[in-house]
Amino acid sequence: MIAVGDKAPGFELPDHLSRKLSLGQFAGKRHVMLLFYPLDFTPT
């Protein structure tokens, strides 16, 4: 797992609202919280 202090790897991915979002677009403007989860339609 990535560690505190590391540079976050960049990415660009589509979202469920028909957009393409990248980590870079938030640089200098927002902090980002990534919630990784196993699968849709599964518990918790």
Place this chain on the structure above:
Amino acid sequence: MPETEALLPRFRAAHTQVLGISVDSIFCHANWAHSLGGISFPLLADFHPKGQVAQSYGLYLGDAGITDRATVIIDAGGTVRHASAVTPAGRRDIGELAALCEKVDAEYGSGLADFPSPAGLGKVDALYVKSNCGHSLKAILGRDNLHLQGQVALKNVTEDSAAMGQLNSLTGKDQAPCLVVDGKPMPEADDIVRYFASHATDIG
């Protein structure tokens, strides 16, 4: 996810953009988000190549083909400030994570601008849809995931001939889905969903 949706004002106040991410497709995400009562923050599809982003964060569980349940907080300078995994079956404490984001924001040197207020949808006539139409479903899911049911009325042109007549007179054709705003028709499902997202939420 619904717990996070409920706490979005707190994350916004801490200048934090929340992004969900799994290996599912955007279509699966949109339907799942709808089944949860609507999720308005972005759910990213790490779908193709499968799990590539999770892999770059060391969070892809290759044997199972899924992503670990894990949280990474990145400050506006691009540095990881928190990383934790609770296993796929585990639960995370969203309140605790909100407090961590508030701490990161307080410690971050330069103050960040607040999230802007959304522009608003304008004068929406209706979202015209057809029965048994995947494009119409996509537009409806977008509306509902952004909690816009109260602002965007549906008119089903398959079931309602008066609605079909209105769509025809407004647009000169019977193509649906079609969102009509300020008298102007917008016919493509992806454009409609992007319009909802860019006018009703605060990210581009």
